[in-house]
Amino acid sequence: VALPRLHEFNSQALVNTVWAYAVLNYPSNFKFGTHPDLVKLLVSSVDTYNDKTLCQLHQWNLWGKERINKSLLPLDVSEHCLKVFSSTKVSQSRLQTDVARALQSIGVACKEEAILNSGYSIDLLVSINEKEIAIEVDGPSHFIGKSKKPNGKTRLKRRQIRALDNLEVISVPYWEWDAIEEMPEGDKLKGGSRYLEKLLGKVGNC
Numbered sequence: 001v002a003l004p005r006l007h008e009f010n011s012q013a014l015v016n017t018v019w020a021y022a023v024l025n026y027p028s029n030f031k032f033g034t035h036p037d038l039v040k041l042l043v044s045s046v047d048t049y050n051d052k053t054l055c056q057l058h059q060w061n062l063w064g065k066e067r068i069n070k071s072l073l074p075l076d077v078s079e080h081c082l083k084v085f086s087s088t089k090v091s092q093s094r095l096q097t098d099v100a101r102a103l104q105s106i107g108v109a110c111k112e113e114a115i116l117n118s119g120y121s122i123d124l125l126v127s128i129n130e131k132e133i134a135i136e137v138d139g140p141s142h143f144i145g146k147s148k149k150p151n152g153k154t155r156l157k158r159r160q161i162r163a164l165d166n167l168e169v170i171s172v173p174y175w176e177w178d179a180i181e182e183m184p185e186g187d188k189l190k191g192g193s194r195y196l197e198k199l200l201g202k203v204g205n206c
Contacts, residue, residue, distance in 0.1 A: 006038060011045035012053060018042070019056040022063035023152040025159070034064055034072055046077055051084050058085040059156060062118060066163045086119040096123050096137040099172055102192035103135075108200070110135070116165045120157060128200055134161060134169045137177075148173065170199060 006014070021033035032038070042057065049057065057073070058081035064072035071078045090113060103110050103126065114125035116134075124135040136142075142154040150158070150171075158169045180191040 006041055011042070011048060014038070014042060015049070015053050015056050015060070018060045020152075022060045023156045025063070025066075030067055033060075034067075039072055043074060043077055046080075051088065054081050054084040055088060057081050058119060059160070062160050062164060066160060082119045086115050086121070088121075090121055093137065093139055095139055095172075095174060095177060098192065099135070099137050099177065099196070100124055102189060102196055105189055106193045106197055108196070116161065116167070118160060118164045120161055120165070122161070122167075126200070132167055133200065134165075134167045135172060136169060137172045137174075139174045143173075148175070172196075172199070 009017075018033050018038070021029040046054075046057070058078075061071055061073050061078055061081060064070060073081065092112065096112070100110055100112060103124065108126050108128070110124040110126045112124055114122045114134075116122060122134040123137045126133050126135060136154075136158070138150070138154065140146075142150060144151050158171075161167055161169050176195070177192070180188060180195055
């Protein structure tokens with residue numbers, strides 16, 4: 001995409017492009033991905049964006065805060081995108097409920113769907129030795145196909161939370177929890193508890 005041809009792209013295509021730049025986080029993309037002409041064009045169409053597009057725009061704006069420690073959008077647009085992003089409804093999975101129950105069984109209190117300053121919602125927020133840790137319970141939709149490689153959306157979320165909310169982010173991938181679920185009924189909670197104690201011990205020295 002070249003700056004002289006920006007007018008050839010519809011607003012959704014432009015938002016998709018800058019969102020992809022935020023995901024990839026290549027320094028070479030930053031000059032174009034934050035060019036004033038591009039920003040002006042994105043802002044001029046903001047009233048036509050649906051909530052999903054506004055969320056993408058917010059994540060791109062966070063990219064600016066990652067790279068140059070300032071918002072790329074005007075204050076009113078930035079605040080509107082943040083409001084939409086942070087109020088997006090999320091559905092709690094059974095997997096997340098099981099992990100929360102296992103945490104409680106080892107005496108670790110957790111806050112579910114905690115909203116961070118960046119606007120991101122964290123599955124489970126815990127405090128270990130006075131250190132807050134974000135736990136993401138990652139089901140199949142967080143990975144590329146049937147692989148164990150996080151998709152772009154998941155990688156972006158983890159990176160931006162670490163950079164902007166200054167939180168350690170640890171993942172409970174579904175295949176590791178599924179292995180616990182295959183244990184005999186009486187051992188599932190114990191197995192999950194041991195798994196989480198080991199996982200949290202690596203980052204919290206508990």
